[in-house]
Amino acid sequence: MEKLIAYILQFGNLNNQQIDLIKNKATEIELRKDAYFSEAGQIPRQVGFVVDGVVRGCYYTNQGEEITRCFIGENNLMADYVNFEANAVSSDYLQACTDCKLVVFSKQNWEELSRIIVGWDPIKNKMVQLCMYQKSRKGPVISQDxxxxxxxxxxxxxxxxxxxxxxxxxxxxxxxxxxxxxxxxxxx
The missing domain is CATH 1.10.10 (Arc Repressor Mutant, subunit A)
Structure with missing residues (x-):
């Protein structure tokens, strides 16, 4: 949990009471290698923080070819955030490449932080921007060898x-x- 708090504090200041609330709203879980954090065809219901391990973002083409879009390593937030916020069905997967230790927030708990902690939204927005940038970062340029x-x-x-x-x-x-x-x- 301390790695998550250190990560959050890069984006803004929180007092001890606010930090305790964040810790109480989060759950530590383990995700075994090859297990999915979120899957295509479902509405994403959680936001995660990678404490240990590697997760990949991937999807399938119309021809059934699996494409890896990105890798998410330690000390990074991960979510299919656009679909999480919109309550929409995802077309992507977030899958563990290794055994992972994660800190996870349910949608309800994530939203409660915005309602309870003054100043949480600017912190959250910066974290989400970085998360989305990392996920959308273009893979290698195919014109390169x-x-x-x-x-x-x-x-x-x-x-x-x-x-x-x-x-x-x-x-x-x-x-x-x-x-x-x-x-x-x-x-x-």
């Missing part, structure tokens, strides 16, 4: 490369797993 895309991935996500399945990295880069293996072999 695959090796360049992989090198940029390693630069942008240095702590992830040995923690997540290569199939997810390949999906993110827009290459086959075999191509990714060749690229990795060639740059060693």
């Amino acid at each position: 695959a090796t360049t895309r992989y090198l940029e991935f390693m630069e942008n996500y240095p702590s992830l490369i040995n923690r997540i399945p290569l199939i997810y990295v390949a999906s993110y880069l827009g290459v086959t797993q075999q191509s990714l293996s060749r690229i990795r072999k060639n740059i060693r």
Whole structure:
């Protein structure tokens, strides 16, 4: 819970009573590798904070191809926030790439913080903006060659490369797993 509070305090000031309220509204959970935090076809009902582990945002094309859009590592907020706020059905998945420890807020508890804590909304808005930016950040530029895309991935996500399945990295880069293996072999 302390990592969450440290994260929140980057975006604004809160007193001890407000911090205690946030802690009381949150729940710590574990999400096993490959389990979903939120799924396509459902309305997202929670906001999470990654304490430990890696989650990926992904979707399926009309042809059934799985595409990894982003990775969310430790000390980041995660949610399908547009659909969470709109109470709308999602077309994306948030799936654990590793075993994860999360701090989670239900929709009701998340909204209560806005009603109770004076000054929460500007803090929340900054956190949500960062969350949405990270989720929408464009994947590698497909016009680049695959090796360049992989090198940029390693630069942008240095702590992830040995923690997540290569199939997810390949999906993110827009290459086959075999191509990714060749690229990795060639740059060693």
